Amino acid sequence: MKLINLDHISAAPLLPEVKESMIDAINSDLHNPSSQHQAGEAAAERLDAAREAVRQLVGAKDTKEIVFVSGGTESVNHAIKGVAMANQGKGNHIVTTNIEHNAVIRSLKRLSGAGFKVTSLPVDETGRVNPEDVAKAITDKTILVSVMHANNETGTLQPIREIGEITREKNVLFHSDAVDSVGVVPVSVEEMGVDLLSFGANRYYGPHGIGGLYVRKGTRIFPLLEGGVQEHNKRGGTENLIGIIGMGKAAELAIRDMDTRAAHLSELKQYLLDNLPKHLDEYLINTNLEHSLPDLLNVSLKYIEGESVMLMLDGDGIAVSTKSACATGSLRASHVLMSLGLSHADAQGTVVLAWGIDNTKEEMDHFLASVSECVHTLRSMSPLYRNHNG
Amino acid sequence: MKLINLDHISAAPLLPEVKESMIDAINSDLHNPSSQHQAGEAAAERLDAAREAVRQLVGAKDTKEIVFVSGGTESVNHAIKGVAMANQGKGNHIVTTNIEHNAVIRSLKRLSGAGFKVTSLPVDETGRVNPEDVAKAITDKTILVSVMHANNETGTLQPIREIGEITREKNVLFHSDAVDSVGVVPVSVEEMGVDLLSFGANRYYGPHGIGGLYVRKGTRIFPLLEGGVQEHNKRGGTENLIGIIGMGKAAELAIRDMDTRAAHLSELKQYLLDNLPKHLDEYLINTNLEHSLPDLLNVSLKYIEGESVMLMLDGDGIAVSTKSACATGSLRASHVLMSLGLSHADAQGTVVLAWGIDNTKEEMDHFLASVSECVHTLRSMSPLYRNHNG
Numbered sequence: 063m064k065l066i067n068l069d070h071i072s073a074a075p076l077l078p079e080v081k082e083s084m085i086d087a088i089n090s091d092l093h094n095p096s097s098q099h100q101a102g103e104a105a106a107e108r109l110d111a112a113r114e115a116v117r118q119l120v121g122a123k124d125t126k127e128i129v130f131v132s133g134g135t136e137s138v139n140h141a142i143k144g145v146a147m148a149n150q151g152k153g154n155h156i157v158t159t160n161i162e163h164n165a166v167i168r169s170l171k172r173l174s175g176a177g178f179k180v181t182s183l184p185v186d187e188t189g190r191v192n193p194e195d196v197a198k199a200i201t202d203k204t205i206l207v208s209v210m211h212a213n214n215e216t217g218t219l220q221p222i223r224e225i226g227e228i229t230r231e232k233n234v235l236f237h238s239d240a241v242d243s244v245g246v247v248p249v250s251v252e253e254m255g256v257d258l259l260s261f262g263a264n265r266y267y268g269p270h271g272i273g274g275l276y277v278r279k280g281t282r283i284f285p286l287l288e289g290g291v292q293e294h295n296k297r298g299g300t301e302n303l304i305g306i307i308g309m310g311k312a313a314e315l316a317i318r319d320m321d322t323r324a325a326h327l328s329e330l331k332q333y334l335l336d337n338l339p340k341h342l343d344e345y346l347i348n349t350n351l352e353h354s355l356p357d358l359l360n361v362s363l364k365y366i367e368g369e370s371v372m373l374m375l376d377g378d379g380i381a382v383s384t385k386s387a388c389a390t391g392s393l394r395a396s397h398v399l400m401s402l403g404l405s406h407a408d409a410q411g412t413v414v415l416a417w418g419i420d421n422t423k424e425e426m427d428h429f430l431a432s433v434s435e436c437v438h439t440l441r442s443m444s445p446l447y448r449n450h451n452g
Numbered sequence: 453m454k455l456i457n458l459d460h461i462s463a464a465p466l467l468p469e470v471k472e473s474m475i476d477a478i479n480s481d482l483h484n485p486s487s488q489h490q491a492g493e494a495a496a497e498r499l500d501a502a503r504e505a506v507r508q509l510v511g512a513k514d515t516k517e518i519v520f521v522s523g524g525t526e527s528v529n530h531a532i533k534g535v536a537m538a539n540q541g542k543g544n545h546i547v548t549t550n551i552e553h554n555a556v557i558r559s560l561k562r563l564s565g566a567g568f569k570v571t572s573l574p575v576d577e578t579g580r581v582n583p584e585d586v587a588k589a590i591t592d593k594t595i596l597v598s599v600m601h602a603n604n605e606t607g608t609l610q611p612i613r614e615i616g617e618i619t620r621e622k623n624v625l626f627h628s629d630a631v632d633s634v635g636v637v638p639v640s641v642e643e644m645g646v647d648l649l650s651f652g653a654n655r656y657y658g659p660h661g662i663g664g665l666y667v668r669k670g671t672r673i674f675p676l677l678e679g680g681v682q683e684h685n686k687r688g689g690t691e692n693l694i695g696i697i698g699m700g701k702a703a704e705l706a707i708r709d710m711d712t713r714a715a716h717l718s719e720l721k722q723y724l725l726d727n728l729p730k731h732l733d734e735y736l737i738n739t740n741l742e743h744s745l746p747d748l749l750n751v752s753l754k755y756i757e758g759e760s761v762m763l764m765l766d767g768d769g770i771a772v773s774t775k776s777a778c779a780t781g782s783l784r785a786s787h788v789l790m791s792l793g794l795s796h797a798d799a800q801g802t803v804v805l806a807w808g809i810d811n812t813k814e815e816m817d818h819f820l821a822s823v824s825e826c827v828h829t830l831r832s833m834s835p836l837y838r839n840h841n842g
Contacts, residue, residue: 065491067491098759098773134690139677164679271694300525
């Protein structure tokens with residue numbers, strides 16, 4: 063039975079062209095791009111081509127502003143810790159939000175232990191931060207504002223451009239974790255006004271374990287991984303060239319196909335929104351429908367556990383998640399949903415639906431029928447549900 | 453014309469079985485190993501199998517002691533910065549040597565800027581550190597000793613086991629950068645007495661951009677890349693599973709074939725040593741022939757520039773390097789060779805020869821004839837050479 067992958071946020075399949083490019087890279091016996099002989103130069107050309115594709119994907123002016131890293135987590139750690147360490151002479155205050163990915167949260171927690179002060183802003187009940195709150199939080203000690211672009215659990219988009227105007231006016235560095243938006247919706251570092259942007263490759267059907275950090279020219283930042291002079295001296299270590307080539311190909315295709323993909327993804331989103339009420343009752347949509355990704359919906363099913371739904375759907379060949387795969391094993395309710403004002407019980411009843419360009423309406427029908435049955439079964443066993451309806 | 457790769461230290465070709473395993477991984481549409489559905493569990497099984505192969509390769513007791521990282525540089529940065537930050541309550545002194553890779557040097561330089569004190573020990577003229585010097589350098593403030601296993605420019609091996617006895621006796625954490633020895637010579641973290649060991653995959657014909665950090669159970673260390681709970685909470689970020697699977701396969705083959713490989717590599721080393729005098733005069737061997745890798749020789753050709761030799765050999769289809777590929781672009785003479793007491797001029801005349809299991813004696817003959825011609829041509833144009841023989 064073919065898996066119905068409604069957990070693209072955890073893993074999207076590689077596109078056939080991406081697979082081809084990586085297999086070609088594997089079979090090409092590429093040498094070290096830093097080596098000065100011809101074999102090294104041939105490898106460096108492949109590296110340059112991928113960097114150019116990625117530059118275009120995020121709308122950077124110069125390929126020198128693109129640093130290849132091992133994924134979104136390294137990118138975020140590099141941006142936050144690297145800026146903090148390099149600018150501590152200027153100030154020790156950082157502004158962020160309550161709904162960031164753990165990579166941001168844990169990097170900032172580490173910095174708090176080293177004397178930095180962090181202001182974490184709330185979001186409204188639709189999951190968005192108010193740019194005015196960012197403006198008010200900035201002090202003369204503020205060296206960095208870090209606000210994610212698209213939330214990884216809800217898909218809700220933040221008002222990055224408005225925040226970028228504020229940080230520029232106040233002359234504070236601005237980082238955005240755009241791991242879940244780059245390659246899915248149009249992203250331009252120039253229009254957003256960010257100085258640093260973190261992104262991966264898997265969200266646009268490239269490999270895991272590779273990503274990028276955009277660093278605006280002139281930004282004061284220390285490397286996180288130090289050693290050789292690779293990546294314009296911003297990130298040491300011999301490059302994961304096979305991964306980079308896959309990322310470059312994925313970037314190229316994401317630019318080419320973004321509109322057609324978005325149309326398909328949005329159609330599936332609307333299909334889900336239209337049909338969920340026909341199959342389910344007593345649920346909450348935690349995604350801001352006005353400002354969100356076209357490929358993700360966060361739904362809380364009242365009176366039951368999201369984990370149980372996930373496991374039952376899994377038995378039916380449908381993959382969904384309940385929260386970030388990075389938080390697997392943690393029993394705590396999602397900090398993102400709690401920030402939206404959900405009750406603990408409702409947050410625990412959440413499933414994250416993240417479809418992809420390979421999904422169809424027929425698969426959505428299968429999901430809707432299956433989830434309806436799961437919810438019915440689980441609620442029939444739920445004391446919460448009985449009490450509520452008793 | 454097939455390239456004669458005598459620059460395996462910069463890039464070794466992937467073995468056919470490694471390519472196959474990576475291509476299979478690419479075509480398997482593996483999901484996220486952290487996901488709790490069946491697709492995630494299938495991916496996690498592949499991850500576990502690779503971790504077990506790597507555990508065996510370095511002789512660790514428990515797979516939980518193996519952390520997958522993005523390569524040697526991340527591994528070294530993680531070990532050094534992670535231990536320093538986690539143990540600063542205990543002390544602020546670190547002991548190392550003058551011949552470490554830039555990943556170690558630059559990590560320690562960064563820590564020096566944050567209040568740590570570093571003692572860097574000299575090596576003797578054969579390139580080895582004296583364990584007694586390590587013992588003397590340790591104070592009650594010492595939290596870490598970091599000494600590389602095999603030097604990446606000379607292939608000389610350090611007395612790690614002797615140093616491990618000292619660090620255990622003095623109860624100081626011991627890290628070894630073994631990026632250039634793991635998979636090439638037998639390595640056992642238990643026999644070496646190290647608490648942390650850094651290694652990659654390309655030295656044993658696995659991919660670049662993937663590596664490991666051995667962390668002995670109970671070692672106090674902070675993560676460097678923080679976010680999700682991957683890698684037993686020691687390293688966040690969705691795994692580069694394709695790279696990890698390639699690394700696992702390479703590890704498996706390295707264990708199986710280490711002896712036969714070493715025999716072939718040592719034979720080529722002896723062949724070079726026997727035949728160099730027939731083709732060249734006035735050169736220095738900077739590798740400690742008693743304690744060194746079987747696949748690397750560092751040779752200084754007097755009166756000429758190593759870079760010129762490298763470029764001329766390149767024209768003849770032979771790849772060699774002059775120093776670490778990570779140091780490309782730096783005009784400074786190798787700090788490793790200067791530490792051995794070489795003159796600046798001799799250090800600049802250096803070529804690093806690093807062969808592999810795919811090289812043959814016929815290729816060595818081709819190299820010997822070619823290098824002899826290069827050296828003759830370059831010396832005929834060298835004022836240094838004319839002055840010396842004038």
